[in-house]
Each structure stands twice: as structure tokens, then as C-alpha cells.
Amino acid sequence: xxxxxxxxxxxxxxxxxxxxxxxxxxxxxxxxxxxxxxxxxxxxxxxxxxxxxxxxxxxxxxxxxxxxxxxxxxxxxxxxxxxxxxxxxxxxxxxxxxxxxxxxxxxxxxxxxxxxxxxxxxxxxxxxxxxxxxxxxxxxxxxxxxxxxxxxxxxxxxxxxxxxxxxxxxxxxxxxxxxxxxxxxxxxxxxxxxxxxxxxxxxxxxxxxxxxxxxxxxxxxxxxxxxxxxxxxxxxxxxxxxxxxxxxxxxxxxxxxxxxxxxxxxxxxxxxxxxxxxxxxxxxxxxxxxxxxxxxxxxxxxxxxxxxxxxxxxxxxxxxxxxxxxxxxxxxxxxxxxxxxxxxxxxxxxxxxxxxxxxxxxxxxxxxxxxxxx
Amino acid sequence: xxxxxxxxxxxxxxxxxxxxxxxxxxxxxxxxxxxxxxxxxxxxxxxxxxxxxxxxxxxxxxxxxxxxxxxxxxxxxxxxxxxxxxxxxxxxxxxxxxxxxxxxxxxxxxxxxxxxxxxxxxxxxxxxxxxxxxxxxxxxxxxxxxxxxxxxxxxxxxxxxxxxxxxxxxxxxxxxxxxxxxxxxxxxxxxxxxxxxxxxxxxxxxxxxxxxxxxxxxxxxxxxxxxxxxxxxxxxxxxxxxxxxxxxxxxxxxxxxxxxxxxxxxxxxxxxxxxxxxxxxx
Amino acid sequence: xxxxxxxxxxxxxxxxxxxxxxxxxxxxxxxxxxxxxxxxxxxxxxxxxxxxxxxxxxxxxxxxxxxxxxxxxxxxxxxxxxxxxxxxxxxxxxxxxxxxxxxxxxxxxxxxxxxxxxxxxxxxxxxxxxxxxxxxxxxxxxxxxxxxxxxxxxxxxxxxxxxxxxxxxxxxxxxxxxxxxxxxxxxxxxxxxxxxxxxxxxxxxxxxxxxxxxxxxxxxxxxxxxxxxxxxxxxxxxxxxxxxxxxxxxxxxxxxxxxxxxxxxxxxxxxxxxxxxxxxxxxxxxxxxxxxxxxxxxxxxx
Numbered sequence: 012x013x014x015x016x017x018x019x020x021x022x023x024x025x026x027x028x029x030x031x032x033x034x035x036x037x038x039x040x041x042x043x044x045x046x047x048x049x050x051x052x053x054x055x056x057x058x059x060x061x062x063x064x065x066x067x068x069x070x071x072x073x074x075x076x077x078x079x080x081x082x083x084x085x086x087x088x089x090x091x092x093x094x095x096x097x098x099x100x101x102x103x104x105x106x107x108x109x110x111x112x113x114x115x116x117x118x119x120x121x122x123x124x125x126x127x128x129x130x131x132x133x134x135x136x137x138x139x140x141x142x143x144x145x146x147x148x149x150x151x152x153x154x155x156x157x158x159x160x161x162x163x164x165x166x167x168x169x170x171x172x173x174x175x176x177x178x179x180x181x182x183x184x185x186x187x188x189x190x191x192x193x194x195x196x197x198x199x200x201x202x203x204x205x206x207x208x209x210x211x212x213x214x215x216x217x218x219x220x221x222x223x224x225x226x227x228x229x230x231x232x233x234x235x236x237x238x239x240x241x242x243x244x245x246x247x248x249x250x251x252x253x254x255x256x257x258x259x260x261x262x263x264x265x266x267x268x269x270x271x272x273x274x275x276x277x278x279x280x281x282x283x284x285x286x287x288x289x290x291x292x293x294x295x296x297x298x299x300x301x302x303x304x305x306x307x308x309x310x311x312x313x314x315x316x317x318x319x320x321x322x323x324x325x326x327x328x329x330x331x332x333x334x335x336x337x338x339x340x341x342x343x344x345x346x347x348x349x350x351x352x353x354x355x356x357x358x359x360x361x362x363x364x365x366x367x368x369x370x371x372x373x374x375x376x377x378x379x380x381x382x383x384x385x
Numbered sequence: 386x387x388x389x390x391x392x393x394x395x396x397x398x399x400x401x402x403x404x405x406x407x408x409x410x411x412x413x414x415x416x417x418x419x420x421x422x423x424x425x426x427x428x429x430x431x432x433x434x435x436x437x438x439x440x441x442x443x444x445x446x447x448x449x450x451x452x453x454x455x456x457x458x459x460x461x462x463x464x465x466x467x468x469x470x471x472x473x474x475x476x477x478x479x480x481x482x483x484x485x486x487x488x489x490x491x492x493x494x495x496x497x498x499x500x501x502x503x504x505x506x507x508x509x510x511x512x513x514x515x516x517x518x519x520x521x522x523x524x525x526x527x528x529x530x531x532x533x534x535x536x537x538x539x540x541x542x543x544x545x546x547x548x549x550x551x552x553x554x555x556x557x558x559x560x561x562x563x564x565x566x567x568x569x570x571x572x573x574x575x576x577x578x579x580x581x582x583x584x585x586x587x588x589x590x591x592x593x594x595x596x597x598x599x600x601x602x603x604x605x606x607x608x609x610x611x612x613x614x615x616x617x618x619x620x621x622x623x624x625x626x627x628x629x630x631x632x633x634x635x636x637x638x639x640x641x642x643x644x645x646x647x648x649x650x651x652x653x654x655x656x657x658x659x660x661x662x663x664x665x666x667x
Numbered sequence: 668x669x670x671x672x673x674x675x676x677x678x679x680x681x682x683x684x685x686x687x688x689x690x691x692x693x694x695x696x697x698x699x700x701x702x703x704x705x706x707x708x709x710x711x712x713x714x715x716x717x718x719x720x721x722x723x724x725x726x727x728x729x730x731x732x733x734x735x736x737x738x739x740x741x742x743x744x745x746x747x748x749x750x751x752x753x754x755x756x757x758x759x760x761x762x763x764x765x766x767x768x769x770x771x772x773x774x775x776x777x778x779x780x781x782x783x784x785x786x787x788x789x790x791x792x793x794x795x796x797x798x799x800x801x802x803x804x805x806x807x808x809x810x811x812x813x814x815x816x817x818x819x820x821x822x823x824x825x826x827x828x829x830x831x832x833x834x835x836x837x838x839x840x841x842x843x844x845x846x847x848x849x850x851x852x853x854x855x856x857x858x859x860x861x862x863x864x865x866x867x868x869x870x871x872x873x874x875x876x877x878x879x880x881x882x883x884x885x886x887x888x889x890x891x892x893x894x895x896x897x898x899x900x901x902x903x904x905x906x907x908x909x910x911x912x913x914x915x916x917x918x919x920x921x922x923x924x925x926x927x928x929x930x931x932x933x934x935x936x937x938x939x940x941x942x943x944x945x946x947x948x949x950x951x952x953x954x955x956x957x958x959x960x961x962x963x964x965x966x967x968x969x
Binding site: 085086088089091092093095096183185190191192214215216217218219220221225226228229230231232233234238242245246249 | 716792814815904909923927
């Protein structure tokens with residue numbers, strides 16, 4: 012090229028691009044692992060339910076150790092697919108492996124509960140004062156998502172909300188759910204099935220289902236917990252199921268749910284822990300064991316204070332990575348999450364009881380054994 | 386009588402044309418206005434750290450920066466453009482030199498027809514053959530996907546550039562004893578160099594704006610700026626897309642800021658090319 | 668001549684490389700989609716289900732959404748881009764004309780994701796409060812508007828933003844064509860006493876093949892567009908005739924489902940099958956468009 016102007020422009024842009032790239036390559040922090048040169052990147056993917064917490068932890072852990080943790084909130088379904096596809100090192104899933112999959116991968120895959128969360132029901136009803144909480148039951152929710160309760164001033168909703176019965180508007184309910192393969196959906200639908208099995212049957216329980224309310228035109232699908240939160244915030248007269256932290260963040264009101272013993276409770280720390288306490292003796296002792304019944308066990312637990320939709324989120328890892336550095340990095344991450352991390356929780360996530368932390372810590376010895384065998 | 390009717394219809398039609406044109410142009414202007422209005426505050430707030438800093442976490446009040454995306458876009462678009470242009474130079478010259486060959490017709494048809502394919506197919510393809518094999522998404526995978534996506538564009542611009550070289554220059558070159566290969570260097574790239582240069586620039590811009598090919602291929606690096614071509618990265622267009630789908634305020638602001646950045650980065654070369662290349666054509 | 672053959676083959680190989688990459692993709696998509704066609708047959712296209720629990724799938728919502736948004740976008744692009752060429756080339760004075768033309772070109776280079784961002788956040792809210800509610804209230808006897816709009820995120824919004832994003836492209840194509848019409852025809856028409864609108868009618872007639880080409884090429888792009896749609900369409904897996912309902916298109920649905928599809932047997936094949944269909948439609952549309960452009964060019968320059 013002989014044109015001075017064009018030539019100089021091309022040179023400038025190339026130099027600019029290279030400079031910027033070089034600047035950051037040079038400045039990338041070195042991973043502080045004995046014997047490791049450069050930066051180690053550990054990729055994970057999965058649940059959006061607890062994504063804000065994992066992202067927060069990832070950032071702190073990366074800053075602290077120089078080991079870069081990249082977590083993609085793709086939803087539990089995609090996360091698991093990628094984990095089994097081996098395109099990520101670890102996955103985070105709200106539901107544990109079901110019994111069949113567990114048996115298929117037994118000994119090779121570990122599950123550790125790393126976060127305790129609660130699924131809350133958030134709603135957007137203009138006209139209802141913010142300081143009043145709506146009361147809802149599992150049956151009502153099931154009927155709403157089935158499309159059978161269509162308006163906010165339905166008798167059944169009024170029945171459990173005597174204080175604001177007159178304020179409930181004669182507007183159609185927009186039921187927001189997930190459009191992607193979601194662990195949150197799996198847990199929520201399992202709850203509906205447990206609380207109202209005659210209304211919400213087994214065929215409607217899953218990561219991704221056909222929502223009956225969609226057929227009536229009043230269903231909306233959001234991608235990820237964040238998509239649902241977004242939709243509820245921007246759609247008047249809507250309702251949705253999301254993790255407590257999202258509701259707190261977007262400032263949307265949250266319903267009080269009726270628990271097994273008939274009390275209407277919020278997802279407060281005490282109420283969530285009360286639910287977990289009732290399940291502690293049913294938990295497996297090691298990450299190598301089967302957690303498949305824990306999902307249902309945590310739903311609608313006994314106890315006057317217990318919040319009915321509580322869930323662990325599990326980290327899935329392989330027992331043997333055949334790579335000393337990956338194993339070491341992962342161990343440090345797990346240790347961080349289970350010990351330090353439990354003290355730095357975002358609002359809306361709850362501390363794991365010590366017994367549960369113990370289970371997770373067992374993973375450390377298991378995987379370190381693995382890598383020296385391979 | 387008839388004349389008056391025609392007069393009225395004339396005015397009506399002109400009014401309709403103005404109305405419809407306005408209906409088309411106004412939203413586009415509105416888009417530009419919104420991008421500036423919403424994108425300026427985050428850029429001003431963060432200044433240069435918008436380009437050099439790391440993204441914030443969801444519930445953070447800090448908007449953070451988009452450094453991984455900027456670096457990712459620069460690298461992946463550069464690789465994609467270089468590869469696409471390299472191939473397009475050959476295919477353009479081939480179709481120009483041997484326009485009656487069957488292969489030529491084939492190439493033209495295929496490349497032009499693929500101009501409209503759903504770009505997400507490229508993403509699915511690269512995911513299956515590269516991401517799964519490598520065990521992770523990577524800037525390289527994203528670059529390859531972008532390369533495939535902009536190949537038709539590169540071919541289009543370069544073909545136009547080559548076709549604009551008049552026959553007489555070709556003949557003159559041959560009569561001077563040039564071999565065909567030299568033809569490439571001196572006649573095509575030489576005479577049409579401005580169109581070629583602007584074609585390269587336009588290809589680069591197109592690749593920087595593509596989102597779908599990057600979806601399952603490049604990853605979404607946030608805690609580090611750059612890890613290597615064989616490691617996951619990020620891209621500005623992808624960042625805007627993902628952040629737009631999220632409910633977090635700081636992410637939305639970052640998305641607008643990034644959009645304004647893209648707009649400025651595209652505006653400058655496009656206007657430049659317009660002014661520059663138009664000056665050459667009479 | 669030995670040397671010329673050498674050049675021929677030298678150039679041939681890289682050229683064929685482009686061609687073969689694209690063919691590879693085609694093969695990949697076709698082979699991976701075959702299982703879905705085999706096991707579901709025609710019901711894959713005609714049913715509207717997405718039930719991983721029962722493993723029953725039908726792509727109707729995605730395909731219908733793709734077609735509907737494409738249709739809406741065409742309805743928007745056609746009259747507006749046609750008007751724009753007369754507006755810019757004929758009605759505006761020189762300087763303003765150049766500015767507008769430049770504006771259109773800049774808008775054409777803008778990435779679709781920015782259109783999607785603006786469309787999803789700003790335009791759809793505006794349309795919801797100013798038009799959609801009224802459309803439903805007053806025109807609900809028309810099936811197109813018979814459903815109550817829940818938000819600005821629906822098929823109509825997606826189609827509108829899609830159409831707006833294609834105006835620059837279609838206009839550029841048509842303006843090029845307009846420029847190539849020998850001015851003597853237009854001058855002759857005026858000298859015969861034609862009014863402006865009659866001249867425009869004449870020009871439109873001359874440009875007809877090009878206009879159809881522009882429509883076909885725009886349609887081809889609209890069918891495959893991903894980001895604009897994903898940000899404006901509401902992502903509900905339902906098939907309905909009502910434009911005010913949220914829906915999905917094949918590309919948008921793939922964004923939502925592809926990564927998790929490997930967990931469920933047969934799903935990735937179904938997604939490939941769906942995208943193959945859209946790809947074929949897009950290919951047909953753009954082929955027609957290109958054929959018409961070539962024919963028009965040979966008429967005009969011949």
C-alpha cells in the first residue's frame with residue numbers, strides 16, 4: 012500500500028491492537044501454585060440459582076490466589092451436559108444426580124453441597140402496598156401454573172389473604188417460568204408435586220417441562236433466574252419463582268408460603284435452617300454417595316418454622332482429573348468455598364450447617380488420592 | 386379535471402413517501418440517540434477503566450470494565466479477518482479470471498447463498514468439532530466461527546474491488562509480459578488497493594459485530610483479561626447480548642457503554658471509508 | 668500453456684477451501700438432523716410440544732415464529748425502503764441527500780445486537796404502552812390481535828425491530844439500482860408531462876425485479892437472525908396466530924436449548940433438524956434474490 016493516509020491508519024490500528032493485547036498479557040497475574048508457570052484457568056458452569064454467589068466467590072478467589080475461576084451461569088441442565096461432555100472442569104447443579112445417573116457414574120463423580128438456598132415466589136402487583144406480603148400455598152401455585160387460577164382476585168387467593176382481599180385486582184396472572192433447562196425448575200416442580208400431588212402430577216416434574224399455563228397464553232419464559240427476575244420486574248401482574256437473592260436484588264416483593272404445618276413463613280435464615288435441620292440425619296456421609304432423595308427431603312419439611320422450598324446446590328467434580336495442578340486448584344477452591352466462603356455470603360444465601368460442610372471436605376482427600384493414582 | 390386529480394394524487398403520494406421515510410429513519414435515529422444517552426454515563430463514570438477493568442459481579446454497584454471482551458474481540462476479529470481475506474483474495478481472483486469455469490459458478494453460488502444462513506449454525510458446528518474436542522471453549526474456536534461467518538462478506542468486497550479494475554489494465558499487463566500471478570499483485574491489489582483496503586476494514590467491522598457465531602464457542606471470560614488463544618475468552622458483542630438478558634442494573638449499564646463503544650468504533654472507519662473511497666470514484 | 672494452468676490450480680485450491688468448509692457444515696447439519704426426521708417424521712414440523720420429561724417434541728412454535736417474524740419484517744422493510752430511495756435521491760436537496768445516505772450506511776454497519784438491546788429495552792416498552800394495548804382493545808376480533816399483550820416482548824416487536832434493522836441493507840440495494848437506470852428514461856417521462864408520482868410508478872416498475880430481490884435477500888437474513896429476536900420475542904414455546912403473544916424462533920430457541928441438549932436423548936438432533944429447515948428456506952430465498960439481481964443487472968447493462 013503506497014497511500015500514506017491509509018497506510019498510516021492501518022499501522023496505527025494494528026499497533027494499537029497489539030499494544031492493548033500485550034499490555035494485558037503481561038499484566039495477567041501468575042498463578043501461585045508450586046511449580047506452575049503462567050495462569051491456571053478452571054472452568055465451571057451450571058446453576059443460575061446460585062450464580063451470583065459463585066461469581067462473587069470466583070472473583071475473590073481469583074484475586075486471592077491467582078487461579079482464575081470462570082463460572083458460566085448456563086443453567087443446571089447445560090452445566091451438567093457440559094460437565095459430562097467434559098467441556099468444563101466442574102458443574103454446579105441445584106438438583107443432585109438422580110439415582111440412575113448416580114449409579115452410572117458411581118465412583119467417578121462426586122457431589123458436594125456448597126450452597127444453601129431458598130426458592131421464593133416473587134410477584135408484581137401494582138396496587139398492593141410493598142410492605143404487605145402476599146400469602147400463597149403450594150396448591151394455589153400449582154393451580155396458577157396449571158392455568159386454572161387465572162386472576163389475582165380469585166377466591167382461593169382471597170381466602171388466604173383476608174387482610175388484602177379487597178386490594179387484589181381483577182387482572183390476569185402472568186406466570187413466569189424458565190425457558191431453559193433449569194435446576195430451579197426441577198426443584199420448584201418437585202415442590203408443587205409434593206405439596207399438591209393431585210393437581211401437579213409426576214409428569215410435570217423436571218428440568219424443562221411443558222407448562223400448562225403456556226397454552227392459555229399467560230405464560231412467559233425467561234432464560235436463567237435472572238431472566239425470570241427481569242420479566243417479573245417488567246411485567247405487571249406477573250408471578251415467578253427465583254432464588255431469594257434475586258428477589259432481594261431487584262427489590263421485588265416476596266410471598267409468604269404455607270409450610271407443611273400450615274404456617275405462612277418467609278425465607279428467613281431461621282426458617283431455612285429449620286428446614287435443613289429436619290433433614291440432617293438423612294444426608295449421606297460422603298460425596299461419593301447417593302444424594303438423590305435429598306432433593307425431595309428438603310421440600311415441605313416438618314417444623315412450624317420451616318420454609319417449604321429449600322435446596323442445596325451441588326458441585327459436581329470428577330474423582331480423578333489426572334492432572335496434579337487442576338486437582339490442587341480445585342481442592343483450594345473447595346476449601347475456600349466450604350470454609351471462608353460460608354462467612355462471606357450474599358444476602359439471600361444461607362450458611363451450610365457444619366455437618367454438611369464436613370461432607371464436602373471429605374472430597375478433598377478423595378480427589379487428591381485420585382490424581383496420584385492416574 | 387383529470388389533471389387536478391393527478392395533482393392531488395401526486396401530493397398524496399409524495400406525502401406518503403415522506404411519511405414512510407420518516408417512519409423508517411426516525412427509529413434508527415432514536416436508536417442512535419438512546420445508545421448515546423444510555424452509553425455515555427457509564428463511559429464517563431468509568432473513563433479508561435471501562436476498557437481496562439474487569440467486569441463486576443451481578444449484585445455489585447460498580448459497573449466494572451469490559452477488558453476481556455475488548456481484547457477478545459480485537460484478537461478474534463483480527464484472526465477471522467486475516468483468514469477470510471486471505472481466502473477471499475484467491476477466490477475473488479479465481480472467479481474474475483475464469484468466470485466461465487464451472488467451478489467459478491459453483492463458488493459464487495455457494496458463497497453468496499451462504500450469505501443468509503442462520504449464523505448460529507456456525508456456532509453449533511464449531512462447538513461440535515472444536516469445543517468438545519478441546520474440552521473447553523476458546524478464542525481460537527470463536528475466531529474460526531467468525532472467519533466462516535465473514536467469508537462471504539470478504540468475498541463480496543474483494544470481488545467488487547477486483548471487478549472494478551478495468552479490462553484494459555489487465556490486457557496492458559499481459560501485453561507487458563506479466564504472468565498471471567503477478568497480475569494478482571500489481572493489477573488487482575495494486576490498482577484496486579483502496580477498495581481492497583476498505584473491504585478488509587469492512588470485513589473486520591462485520592466480524593466485530595457478529596454475535597451468534599461466538600455463542601457456544603468463545604466462552605465468557607470475566608475474571609481475567611486474556612489467557613491465551615486456546616483458552617476461553619470473551620467478546621464485546623457477546624457481552625452486550627448476555628448482559629442485556631440479565632436483570633442486573635450494573636450489567637445493563639455496561640451493555641449500553643459497550644454498545645456506544647462499538648458504535649464509535651464502527652462509525653469512524655465507515656465514515657472514513659465513505660469519504661476516502663468516494664473521492665477516488667468519479 | 669503450462670504457466671496458465673499452474674496459476675489455475677494454484678488459485679483453485681484456496682478457493683475450493685471456502686467452498687468445502689461451507690459444504691462441511693451442510694453435511695454436519697444434515698447428518699445430525701437425520702435421526703430426528705427418522706424418528707418423528709412430519710410431526711416434528713407440525714406439532715407444538717417441548718416435553719423433555721415425556722420426550723415429546725414438535726418444532727411448530729419455533730418454525731412458525733421464524734416465519735411470522737420474517738413476514739412482519741418484510742412488511743416493514745418493503746414500503747419503507749422503497750419510499751426511502753425516492754426520498755433520498757429525489758426529494759431531498761443534494762447535501763441533505765448525502766447526509767441521509769451516509770446515515771443509512773452507518774446504520775447498516777451497526778451490529779444487530781445493539782438493535783436488539785434498544786429494541787428489547789426501549790422500543791418494546793414504548794410499543795406496549797402506546798400501540799399494543801390499543802390494538803388488542805379495539806381490534807381483538809382480528810385473530811392477529813386477539814390475545815391480550817402481557818408485555819412488549821412478543822412476535823410483533825421482534826418482527827418490527829428485525830424489519831428496522833434491514834432497512835439500510837434493502838435501501839442500499841435499491842439505491843444502487845436506481846442509479847443504474849439510464850437517466851434518459853426518466854427525463855423522457857418528465858418531458859411527456861408525467862407527474863412525479865407517475866415517474867415513481869415507472870421507476871418502481873423498472874426496479875421490480877430488484878425490489879423482489881431485496882425482499883428475498885432481506886427475508887433470508889431475517890429468517891436466520893438470532894440476537895434481535897432473542898432480546899425482543901419473550902421466549903415462550905407456543906405457536907399462535909396472535910402477534911401480541913410471546914413466542915420464539917428457531918435461532919432463539921437454539922440459544923436457549925443447545926448447550927443442555929446433550930443431556931436429553933435426541934434433542935440436539937431435533938435442534939439440527941429445525942435449523943436445517945430454516946437454512947433451506949433462507950437458501951431458497953437468497954438464491955432467488957441473487958438470481959433476480961443478476962438478471963436485472965444483465966438487463967440494465969445489456
